[in-house]
Amino acid sequence: MASSTSYSWFLTFCILTACSLPASSNDRDYAKALLKFKESLTNTTMLADWQDQLVDKLCSWNTPKWTGCLCLNGSFIGLRLEGMGLGGRIDVNSLANLPLFSLSVMSNNFSGPFPSGLNKLRKLRSLYLANNGFNGEIPDNAFSGLKAMRKVVLRNNMFTGKIPISLLELPRLVDLQLQNNQFRGRILDFWQGNLRVNLSYNKLQGPIPATLSNQNASFFFGNINLCGKPLHPCKPKKSILRIALTTAAVTTFALAAFIVLVIISRRRAKPLQYEKSINSFYKEKETSKKNEHGKLYFVRNEMEGFELEELLRASAEVLGSGSFGSSYKAVLFNGLSYVVRRFRQMSNVGKEEFYEHMRRLGRLSHPNLLPLVAFYYRKDEKLLITQFVQNGSLASHLHSKRSPNQRALDWPTRLRIIKGVARGLAYLYKELPSLTLPHGHLKSSNVLLDSEYKPLLVDYALVPVLNKDRAHQFMVAYKSPEYTQNDHVTRKTDVWSLGILILELLTGQFPANYLRQGRGPSADLAPWVNSIVKGEWPSELFDKDMNLGISSEGQMLRLLEIGMRCCEWNPERRWDLREAVERIEELKERDRHDDYSSYASEGDTHSYRAMSDDNVPFSRA
The missing domain is CATH 3.80.10.10 (Ribonuclease Inhibitor)
Known part of the structure; x- marks a missing residue:
């Protein structure tokens, strides 16, 4: 300061x-x-x-x-x-x-x-x-x-x-x-x-x-x-007798329902763990009005359509339960596989606004975005349907134990991944100019890899339809420095998420604050990287699974700097997305002749040792 x-x-x-x-x-x-x-x-x-x-x-x-x-x-x-x-x-x-x-x-x-x-x-x-x-x-x-x-x-x-x-x-x-x-x-x-x-x-x-x-x-x-003020007025207290009777009735009903469920469950054969029908998750909905069930709404004309009943009868593999709901892999009778995301925290907007936003997402088309195929609307629950991507997420490749036939992500692959992520994010910025957070939840588990390790962004542009308290509690954008300190986000907040993703990709270290509910500090991965960069030559922090070579180290260091510039604590000093994407696109898999030696002498822009304390990316202004 x-x-x-x-x-x-x-x-x-x-x-x-x-x-x-x-x-x-x-x-x-x-x-x-x-x-x-x-x-x-x-x-x-x-x-x-x-x-x-x-x-x-x-x-x-x-x-x-x-x-x-x-x-x-x-x-x-x-x-x-x-x-x-x-x-x-x-x-x-x-x-x-x-x-x-x-x-x-x-x-x-x-x-x-x-x-x-x-x-x-x-x-x-x-x-x-x-x-x-x-x-x-x-x-x-x-x-x-x-x-x-x-x-x-x-x-x-x-x-x-x-x-x-x-x-x-x-x-x-x-x-x-x-x-x-x-x-x-x-x-x-x-x-x-x-x-x-x-x-x-x-x-x-x-x-x-x-x-x-x-x-x-x-x-x-x-x-x-x-x-009470400044909220709604307090209601008069109910009589003690009425409360007691209501409590007794609810307790009796709950006990009776529990007994019935136990009897039914004992009579039913136990299904295989990964062959449950999605329909089993909707038994409690059967008594609802028929006109509330509606139909699947397809947002992409080129996709082969199917009926809701086909989806409900399909065998389903439970993929996991995330911050916003459960995910299932559904295999239809024609052999095609889809992922069904079940959301209960999407009552932030009305039906017409929700339909319009989903149609807007359906019009997006980019090689590095996983497209929305269809959606299903109920007042208290929504389904978002996409194609299944076989190769899993970037997070699983970086942090899970690899199977014997699974290769590690080398430097050329990681460079292609981050270039694809940057291109997909730039496309969202271009097509969704009215959104402060065109993505909002950019992290390694929301980057899927296809069979050729091409990255596909998922869970993008959901901030407008998610309940605010849920979004603020779990979404990555709301763990940024500007939100944790000043309760606001900007068009550069997604850039901060991109910077953290770059550091995670290079170091192989998981940003542990993402596991916290609520506004966790951004101060685990970023300052750790910064402390090493401020010291001796920073190549020691690179993930050894990248198969490091001296011919590539200069390019890795350039990407490291880009990540740090994207992670500036102060948004005013943080790079905007345009500059970050341009710098990422300039990177090569290998250093050009003399490039590595020139890297360490190009001054403040490309030399960590030349940085003064005032220019250290994570220092507070």
């Missing part, structure tokens, strides 16, 4: 917090405490300059000498350790004697309970624990005594239990962000003036306190049963 920007940020910080800095400080003692704190962390590669405990000064005016330290007027005032891939635990005891006004460990890999003894940090004004894996209940007294606290940011974790009551003891609290957790129970009667509280996507219930009735309604979305 430039010094002028740092000064502006810290000046604003001090104005907001009215903090008084110590006239002098014993930076050697502070350094010892920080080194003790570092011992409790894991994956501390990005804190490599935290070494000399005999350092005389941690700050050169507003510029820290150690990564992640915050400085103002030559004094150490806090820690900002964001997006560094850190894990381990937060050792509060080692920080207790520091003049810590702000503590941020956002977008790392911390997990486990809320940091114990945090209320020992009496000077703390701002706490940022967002975008990690913290879980469990927060003790009621966790914030007791922190009278100066103004900002508490705990969003995008897995905290459970009730909202800690000690938050009511913070007289200066102005910003509380608890969204995307699993807090239960009622909302506290917050009394602090000018307080902004975001409680969306938890498991809270009951009436919203009148003191929060002026908040934005979106701050309460995604909870179990909240009511």
Whole structure:
């Protein structure tokens, strides 16, 4: 961060917090405490300059000498350790004697309970624990005594239990962000003036306190049963007798249904694991009105049509159950195979809008897109039907154990795959200019490979029809830096997904944050690559299954840089798709004569060693 920007940020910080800095400080003692704190962390590669405990000064005016330290007027005032891939635990005891006004460990890999003894940090004004894996209940007294606290940011974790009551003891609290957790129970009667509280996507219930009735309604979305302003009015409570009778009736009905199902299941022969009929998944629909079943709607004239009944009678292999529903391989009587994707989270739009969007997808045609064949519409359930691709997904080739006759993906194959992915994505950008996220869910498991290892993109352009809460919880685009930090996506968000895919393709490492529900940090694969690139020659990170050769290493390094430029944390500095595709198209399977030696001397664009710290792709602006 430039010094002028740092000064502006810290000046604003001090104005907001009215903090008084110590006239002098014993930076050697502070350094010892920080080194003790570092011992409790894991994956501390990005804190490599935290070494000399005999350092005389941690700050050169507003510029820290150690990564992640915050400085103002030559004094150490806090820690900002964001997006560094850190894990381990937060050792509060080692920080207790520091003049810590702000503590941020956002977008790392911390997990486990809320940091114990945090209320020992009496000077703390701002706490940022967002975008990690913290879980469990927060003790009621966790914030007791922190009278100066103004900002508490705990969003995008897995905290459970009730909202800690000690938050009511913070007289200066102005910003509380608890969204995307699993807090239960009622909302506290917050009394602090000018307080902004975001409680969306938890498991809270009951009436919203009148003191929060002026908040934005979106701050309460995604909870179990909240009511009152700014949401809908609360309904009168039912009588205890009526509730008891209703509960008894429901319980009796459920028990009777269970007994019937057990009897039926014992009388039926058990089907083979992979020869179930898709019709077996729709037995519960048979009592529905006939006109609700409708027909399959084919969106491609060149495809041979078939009836819904044929699909329901076909033998089906269960391919898996993903974030949005189950997938089945259906083999029709004519021998043709199709994949049926079953979605329950597509009630975001009405029938006409859904039909129009599916017809729009049906008009798309590109060698690197798997085309939609047909769809089936019900109000509470949709089916999307595509052809079956025999060779599986890119993810399975990169991360699953290979069979004896399955070859590894060498460098030429991987280069052809990423070129095909880039071309398919560029086509989506061209044909869907009105969509902010032309793909939205670009990852290795959504890149299928045909028999010649040509890539086919799937699950593209579904953001407009998916339920928003489901999309925000599972789709790759909503794990991007701009969404996890600022709650928005841009036309460059798919480019970020492309960059992560490139790094995965080159390293063979799976982006573990994709497994997290909700907005997981992007800070696992990308900073790991960045830490190696900032060090010695980065060829050591390449997947050995590529059958590396010196004649290809220069081209691999070029693709590595493209991936890093696509993964810029700041979207304004991130390459747009046009430039990324152009650079990918320039790559060759082998280096030209003299190309490898010239690669390391072409300056900032094609040399990692020439990059200044300000140009490191994953550094925060």
